[in-house]
Amino acid sequence: MPDSQKSRARRKSLDVRAWNGTTRPYDLLKELAIGVLVVGVIIVGFAAVAGSPDEPTITLQNWAQANPNDFVATATAELAGTSDTASYGPPYSSTAGATQTLGPIDLQTMSGVQLRIDAAKDFVITPLTTLDSAPDAVSTWRAATSEQQTAWATSYSDALGKASNGDPSTVVSGNYGPVPQLTQGLLTVAKGGALDGAIQSEGGLYNTNPTPTILFLSDGTYFSSLATAQHLTGDQWGMMNETGSYPGQSWLWLFSFWYQVPLIGNLPNADLVVVFIMVFLTLVLALVPFIPGLRSIPRWIPVHRLIWRDYYRKR
Amino acid sequence: MTDSQLPQPTLEPEPEDVDHSWSGRLRRWVLKVLPPEKLLPTSQPSYVATWIYMFGMGAIASLVFVIGSGAVLSLNGPMWWHLSPLGHFFNSLHLWSVEFFFFFMVIHLWAKFWMAAWRGNRALTWITGVVSFAVSIVAGFTGYLLQTNFDSQWIAYQAKDALNASGIGAWFNVANFGQMFMWHILLLPIAVLVIVALHVLLVRGHGVVPPLDAAESDSQLRETTPTEATSREA
Amino acid sequence: MHALIHLSQSTPGIFLTWGVFGIQLGNLIVIVSMFVVFGLALVVPFPRGAREGRESRESREDMK
Structure with a gap:
């Protein structure tokens, strides 16, 4: 066996076997106890001095009061089936062609419509029925065919888009069917605070699932404008950010990073691409010990000379 | 005192005494791979003498406070901290212990990378470390969803797209408070604790990795006699 | 036990x-x-305990 091979074999055995060189006294439990004490002092100090952020939730009532025009436009989009939620595809709806795919990979469709949400019904018609608001308009809507419903809601949506500031009171007259009454009725109950309860109680008394409310809120522009002001949106590195100046999930920096790269962030399937990149990179990190090149970086950039400088100095 | 004078524990019983029961086999295996002196050591190799070795322990100490403050928050339910100054303080403790948990864990990861600490059959230790990092990120993320405030509302909305696009969102609905609550206070803490425990046991079983390019001729190894080395290898 | 200073509470925070x-x-x-703490941990000398100097056979016996 050549010398180099021999020494490599010996070195390996040195890595593998229990250390039989000199030792220093050590007390695992004592180190743990001191660690808990020191870290505890730091954490209690930060908690006492800096506290933690707590921005109150945004309700449908807050939205309706702060930006009624946005609320009406969104309610109309729910009826027309054009809102983000209504046209999302799986897991909320079966809208064709709405999923994010990568070549032949369509995991979103494979997962199926597990959390079905009928936006028009769940966000508008059912709450109006529950609250007995605009009952005549609800009856007219129910009696119409779905083509008729979509035609009414779409033309009202277009008219709102053209109206000054999206203000429903300035919309030119047209064939909108019961849609203006429905959305106005919904706005009224939302402003009074009843809509939050009505949508939430669709899940019964012990409802612990606010998904419909969150999705309805996010279909409008009000919710995201608040998030933008707090630098929380995806294109603002928002995934890492916390409200105020508090540190957030800074460990998500790499996940967030890919959304800032225009080539990736602007893709229609950006989310799927970023997920694949991150799964791949996490696997690479886990498998570093087996990847030639990567596993040799610590030899090429000798930070270890600094870490074990005493050891190397006294060889 | 030489080795022969020491009372030797009878870890390897005589062949006729070998207990073939499952329990007996498990006990022999555990004592072989993780004898008590490895589990609770009172000495370390001399090269384990730099601050960089402290960060794994720092992460575990932080985890103690993550679990502790989380347990106190559990006592009064998820809305308590909005209403009570004491509750808010424990929420702050929970937040900062998580921040420091990741702070120490990431520095620990950097340190172990530069030490190439996966050498000498320690790859599984590295892998469990990376897995515990990944699982902790999911656990931390579900915690952000449970703040029951504007931040959690927004994160639920924003995070759903990546999960839905990858087909996970259909079964892991970040906007479903009840579901995320169970994941955060039961399933993910169990996962984190199990994987961290496994990681620590692997570290203890294998011992701390020797310096890169350590050789038998190094001073910290020279002083030991060959007989001693052989006896320990057995 | 309210926080002494509030970094947030309805202020948008500082964004660079x-x-x-x-x-x-x-x-x-x-x-x-x-990064700073990592760097310091590399360069700040580690204190040597009172028993350290001996690096003894005694402590090595503990490993057995």
């Missing part, structure tokens, strides 16, 4: 931007601190 790169102050402090 350099070209396409932007970061929230809290996160910047955390990340910079990590």
